[in-house]
Amino acid sequence: MGFDADTGRLDVAPGAPAYGTQLRWKAPKLIAAANEKVSGANVRTLNVLAPAPARADPAAAAAAPAPQPAVPAVPVERRTPPEGYRRAIEAHRQAARPSLVDPAITEAVERQTAAMRALSRRAFPEPDVVPDDVTARIEQARLERRRQAVATETAALRRARAERAAREGQTADGVIGRAAKASQMGRRTA
Incomplete structure (x- = not known):
């Protein structure tokens, strides 16, 4: 759709959202290919616009306004969080989390597991070793x-x-x- 030589931004409008996704995935390769094919282009960013419907008439396509970018070209700058917020996060990270498990319940679970294993060994004892030439039960x-x-x-x-x-x-x-x-x-x- 367009190229801004001052910023090195190449604007591309795909025919469908799926093509837009593919363009975003392949952006580094496309930038390298554009710089290789066109000497002095110096493409630095690929700006994928919202999908534009296909127009059959080239004159109408030239007269139509260019689609607006779906994502702003300027990167969003993050503000540094306030000092009070950073202190609160640090205090939260350092605070010891209280145990929500009752020790008596943990002990009861361990006793129950040991009892179930003992019952299992009694109900399903390990079979004696059977020689290879003897038919098993x-x-x-x-x-x-x-x-x-x-x-x-x-x-x-x-x-x-x-x-x-x-x-x-x-x-x-x-x-x-x-x-x-x-x-x-x-x-x-x-």
């Missing part, structure tokens, strides 16, 4: 569960086959029953 339990699952599945399959055979008029071994055979013969003759 957990592996034995897993094997037993697998055996039970296989037995349950086998029993369920037998029952399903028996129920299907009964629906079809057969016995479980696949032989057609006498009553089923007679009823089938009666249907054919009728």
Whole structure:
């Protein structure tokens, strides 16, 4: 948007707020690049203005007033705080903070923690060291569960086959029953 040679300020107006943020992040690189490309430019600061809407007509863009800076170019000077304020802050820093924790409560918490650890050790004792070649208890339990699952599945399959055979008029071994055979013969003759 503009360059002030006296102060070394380069004014830039991004098209969107996100571009403005990127320009602020990359300001040192942009200043170095501008000084490298244009000899004698001596750009010292990059002033990112408020985002300007894009104008299609270049004549209208040239006639329009330049956007005002969103942030003042002059750095804000901090005043030194009054002497009374500085003394109050120093006194606050040096003051010892009183303990808000009751020693009796701290002692009770420590006793309770020790008791809980003792109960935990009794409820969950450390297992004895098991040699590597011996199956651990957990592996034995897993094997037993697998055996039970296989037995349950086998029993369920037998029952399903028996129920299907009964629906079809057969016995479980696949032989057609006498009553089923007679009823089938009666249907054919009728």
